[in-house]
Amino acid sequence: MKVLNDITEALDKKQHCVSLFIDLSKAFDTVDHAILRQRLSSVGLSEHAVAWFANNLSGRTQCTQFDGLMSVQLSVCNGVPQGSVLGPLLFTIYINNLEKNVQNAQLHFYADDIVIYCCASSLTKALQNLQNDFYTVQHTLCQLKLILNTDKTKLMVFSKARNFSPILTCQGIEIETVTSYKYLGILIDDGLSFKLHIQQLTKEFKLKLGFYFRSKDCFSFEARRRLVSATFMPLLDYGVILYMNASAQCLRSIDTLYHGTLRFILNCKTLTHHCTLYTRVVWPSLVTRRLSHWYTFIYKAILHLLPIYLGIFIVQKCGGYSLRSLDFILLTVPNVRTEFGKRAFMYSAPSSWNALQNTFKLLELVPIGIFKSLMNDLETDSLTCQCF
Structure with missing residues (x-):
């Protein structure tokens, strides 16, 4: 929300904005335990708490099992466990000083999903400021022993201008420019129309709706209602406050599929009016x-x-x-x-x-x-x- 607000505000002021979506190679697996202990101490954890985390991360082993055979166990000296509650939190603390010494750009991240963006009166100035701060971020990543994935790191330009200098890594590798990028599950396009995101949602919803109707005779009314509530509505609600201002035509495609799920729940005819669907299922319209x-x-x-x-x-x-x-x-x-x-x-x-x-x-x-x-x-x- 903060990133989109800043970009929208800049474009409203006739400014140019550029953003860099940074990807790290095996981010969670490359966390250095010694540096992590220092970071935990710096955020105010007691020595006892830091020692507990150090003990929790030490003595870990890993092996590969395939076709009934198991490899020799090897010690894991780096990294934090993925799929755990503490994993993303520890990684966030680990890179919490990533924006240190960043001068003109703004940096936003959730765990290893990082975006750095910059707005300026001219596209050239915005790119130059972003380039300088990107160098700074790369040096910090190097100090943290994290590896930049140049193939998956992408540049997006929010400007009508199309002739501009590229963004380079410290090794001189050019970062690819894209017109859309999926960040935290939301497909962002350079026009902030969210048309591509809604099209992707529509495809996913059509597949689900097809499955629902093929198996509708297997479920009771209450089971169908719970099925849609558990497997359809969470996807529909995720990020909805970001794309709710998309064009009416785009949103109408989702409304149509939503009405389809209500007809599945009620097992009623296609021509049943949508207001009747809302009343009988006791669910509001998507606008509401x-x-x-x-x-x-x-x-x-x-x-x-x-x-x-x-x-x-x-x-x-x-x-x-x-x-x-x-x-x-x-x-x-x-x-x-x-x-x-x-x-x-x-x-x-x-x-x-x-x-x-x-x-x-x-x-x-x-x-x-x-x-x-x-x-x-x-x-x-x-x-x-x-x-x-």
Whole structure:
């Protein structure tokens, strides 16, 4: 969300933005235990806690088993275990100083998924700043004994200009420029249209929907409902607040497949009206569902339950006049230049919240559980057909 907000804000200001999606070779397996212990101490862990982690990572062995045969066990001197709860956390602490000495670019990462991006008034300046800071990041990676995967590291340019100098590694290898890249499960394109992401989702959903209908006679109504809830809806909800502003045509393709899953649950005819589907399954439309996720996300930011780099965009409005409407909790909406700029979190979050307050009219903050109950009530009210 922070990365997309910064890029959208820059483009709204007629700036150019470039981003580098960094991939590391065997990132978790190359963590140096001695450096990790130093990093754990530097973030404030006690000697006893550091010793516990050191003991937990020491004495590990690995072997290969195939066709009933097992190789000799070898000691594992580096790395943190993958697939564990602590693995990503330890790796994050390990590379937490990666942005040290980065001057002009911004760096964002989740475990080993790293993106470094830079915005400037000209594309040449943005690329030069990114190149300089990329050199700095490479030196830090070298100190951490992490290996840059140049084949999978990609450059994306958010600009109409297409003639520009390449980004190089310290070894002089040119980084490939792409027009789309999957970052944290979201397929980002250089126009921030999310059209490719929605097309990919549509393909996955069609395969699932085909499986559902081929096996519908094997399940009861409640089993079909639970099947869709467990295997379809989580994929639908993931990242929805990022692509919810895509074009209506793109979103309509997902709506159509969603209606298909509701018909599968109800085992009803194709021509059954979608409002009837919502009412009988007691699930809201995707428009309502997206807004529910979006409002809940905003409210978490208001409650300071989100990272501070998002919380800084949430500023409560202070009225200078005695108006009843200003008794409600309203947020300050910054100025933007274009309709595209309104997609940025810094604008869309406070703007959406103020619109919601026309309905909720909250005078004080309530616990997140109560707010979710209010959203559930709003979803229930939306089940009434309003098409006619």
